[in-house]
Amino acid sequence: MADLGALVRNPRTIEALGRADVLCFDKTGTLTEGTLQLAAVGDGDQELPADRLDTPRKAVLAAALRATPPARQAEPMAHQTDRAVMAGARRAGVAVRQGAPRWRRTDALPFEPSRAYHATAGRTSHGLLLSVKGAPENVLRRCVGRRHRGAPAPLDPDAVEALTARAEELAAAGRRVLAVAERPMADDEELTDEAVRDLVFLGFVALADPVRTSAAPATRRLHEAGVHTVMLTGDHPATADAIAARVSDVPEPKVCTGPELDELDDAALDALLPTVDVIARCSPHHKVRIVQAYQRLGRVVAMTGDGANDAPAIRLADVGIALGRRGTPAATAAADLVVGDDRLETIVSALMEGRAMWASVRAALAILIGGNLGEVTFSVLTASLTGGTPLSARQIMLVNLLTDLAPALAIAVREPTGHTGERLLREGPHRSLGTALTNEMLLRGVITALGAGLAWFGARLTGRRRRASTVALAALVGTQLAQTLATGGLDRHVLIAGLGSAAVLAGIVQTPGVSHFFGCTPLGPVAWGITLGSIALATLAGSALTPLLRGLAD
Numbered sequence: 001m002a003d004l005g006a007l008v009r010n011p012r013t014i015e016a017l018g019r020a021d022v023l024c025f026d027k028t029g030t031l032t033e034g035t036l037q038l039a040a041v042g043d044g045d046q047e048l049p050a051d052r053l054d055t056p057r058k059a060v061l062a063a064a065l066r067a068t069p070p071a072r073q074a075e076p077m078a079h080q081t082d083r084a085v086m087a088g089a090r091r092a093g094v095a096v097r098q099g100a101p102r103w104r105r106t107d108a109l110p111f112e113p114s115r116a117y118h119a120t121a122g123r124t125s126h127g128l129l130l131s132v133k134g135a136p137e138n139v140l141r142r143c144v145g146r147r148h149r150g151a152p153a154p155l156d157p158d159a160v161e162a163l164t165a166r167a168e169e170l171a172a173a174g175r176r177v178l179a180v181a182e183r184p185m186a187d188d189e190e191l192t193d194e195a196v197r198d199l200v201f202l203g204f205v206a207l208a209d210p211v212r213t214s215a216a217p218a219t220r221r222l223h224e225a226g227v228h229t230v231m232l233t234g235d236h237p238a239t240a241d242a243i244a245a246r247v248s249d250v251p252e253p254k255v256c257t258g259p260e261l262d263e264l265d266d267a268a269l270d271a272l273l274p275t276v277d278v279i280a281r282c283s284p285h286h287k288v289r290i291v292q293a294y295q296r297l298g299r300v301v302a303m304t305g306d307g308a309n310d311a312p313a314i315r316l317a318d319v320g321i322a323l324g325r326r327g328t329p330a331a332t333a334a335a336d337l338v339v340g341d342d343r344l345e346t347i348v349s350a351l352m353e354g355r356a357m358w359a360s361v362r363a364a365l366a367i368l369i370g371g372n373l374g375e376v377t378f379s380v381l382t383a384s385l386t387g388g389t390p391l392s393a394r395q396i397m398l399v400n401l402l403t404d405l406a407p408a409l410a411i412a413v414r415e416p417t418g419h420t421g422e423r424l425l426r427e428g429p430h431r432s433l434g435t436a437l438t439n440e441m442l443l444r445g446v447i448t449a450l451g452a453g454l455a456w457f458g459a460r461l462t463g464r465r466r467r468a469s470t471v472a473l474a475a476l477v478g479t480q481l482a483q484t485l486a487t488g489g490l491d492r493h494v495l496i497a498g499l500g501s502a503a504v505l506a507g508i509v510q511t512p513g514v515s516h517f518f519g520c521t522p523l524g525p526v527a528w529g530i531t532l533g534s535i536a537l538a539t540l541a542g543s544a545l546t547p548l549l550r551g552l553a554d
């Protein structure tokens with residue numbers, strides 16, 4: 001996991017990741033490049049691209065810059081939005097004093113998701129000035145007028161509607177939209193949330209953050225794996241919808257908003273959430289409700305977050321994921337998994353690790369239970385044919401020692417194979433431990449009994465009883481080891497465990513004193529030929545039947 005850039009805080013997380021069937025993730029940095037850039041500035045009627053701004057639009061950008069915290073050299077600005085506004089203004093040659101002579105910051109209400117705006121008070125040569133930038137619906141609500149073609153104009157409901165529609169159009173291009181507004185302040189006025197009213201709307205600032213090309217395939221893989229994905233974003237629903245349409249393979253992603261969730265009681269929320277793909281204007285307290293609702297529905301939820309306020313939802317989720325690059329210490333401390341590069345692809349790879357774990361559990365269980373089933377079947381069948389037991393208690397103990405200990409352990413702890421394999425997508429507790437496990441156990445049981453039965457029958461036809469039971473013992477162990485090696489592929493640990501156990505078996509059988517202790521007899525070339533031939537025949541039959549059973553399980 002560390003190689004993938006993901007840090008697991010406790011091992012239980014891998015198992016839970018393998019079971020996760022809902023993944024709620026952020027937009028910025030997870031689906032997008034996470035590099036917000038100034039794209040355009042408008043006066044409410046028409047936008048111009050960031051590299052061709054005229055004087056009125058530069059004035060809008062200057063006001064947005066005033067409503068941005070100061071850049072400190074020692075530390076980067078906390079919010080990407082602010083960084084993008086500042087970098088865009090610098091590139092456009094816009095400074096805070098444009099349109100506000102001798103402006104000097106005196107107070108600020110920093111951006112918070114619940115406020116959705118940043119407000120700054122500053123002293124100019126004409127008195128105090130309040131500058132605000134933020135989510136259009138929040139800022140427009142606090143406006144009483146607008147500047148239209150350089151002159152003040154009233155902001156009646158029709159004008160608000162037209163500006164709202166304009167903001168939606170900009171957002172529908174996948175952009176983050178900020179409304180910018182100002183008003184003069186009285187000298188003794190304090191900057192509080194209540195004071196952010198009676199504003200004059202100046203214009204819109206649109207920021208772009210390109211969608212990463214790898215985000216769409218990652219989302220598709222999650223859907224193929226049966227994971228319901230939900231994009232949670234603080235952005236405008238139109239922005240979220242535009243981004244979702246680019247990454248999702250759902251033809252028309254269903255979008256709802258945080259305020260809409262507030263209107264619903266728990267029962268209505270439970271009914272709605274399984275059908276939702278995007279939740280916009282989503283704040284940290286919504287995330288908590290969303291996790292609780294999915295858990296009420298019996299879903300296993302993985303939830304990403306970066307802000308300190310996301311910590312409760314991260315902690316509550318079955319798998320809390322903090323985004324390493326943007327994550328606050330509080331979010332990281334609450335998380336089970338820290339994704340270093342914030343990318344959805346890394347989260348998908350971590351999920352595959354979890355699925356691989358369930359595949360390993362199945363393989364180990366199939367070896368243990370299926371092998372024992374084969375031994376019992378062989379013993380019962382030969383006993384019913386001959387009236388005696390083909391293997392002594394010591395021999396059965398030896399079989400279990402050589403097949404269940406090192407080989408089964410090696411299978412359980414081997415490196416997961418096929419990270420990119422489509423098969424892993426279909427693993428998980430229900431798929432891995434359901435019909436697939438039953439089929440694998442039965443197949444292993446049948447093949448083991450077949451290998452031992454063929455060997456015992458061939459050896460009994462050509463020799464004494466003790467020799468036949470030694471050959472049956474060797475074939476019982478050999479057939480199981482061959483299947484273990486076929487499951488483990490070229491994994492070093494499985495190869496060492498499998499070949500090591502085979503060498504120990506050969507050593508025991510061929511060493512006279514030890515062989516007798518276990519009720520065996522050293523074997524000649526013909527007996528070994530019968531043993532190896534039976535193992536090969538049974539293993540070949542197993543390989544032919546495996547794809548057939550997989551098809552049945554799928």
Ligand SMILES: Nc1ncnc2c1ncn2[C@@H]1O[C@H](COP(=O)(O)OP(=O)(O)OP(=O)(O)O)[C@@H](O)[C@H]1O
Nearest residue numbers: 026027028079081111113118133134135233234235
């Ligand atoms: N620094 C800021 N100053 C003013 N307004 C902001 C600032 N940052 C964001 N906004 C406004 O608040 C809205 C929500 O932003 P927020 O940062 O909470 O989104 P988010 O949850 O981080 O979304 P995502 O995960 O998709 O980036 C934005 O759409 C924007 O309109």
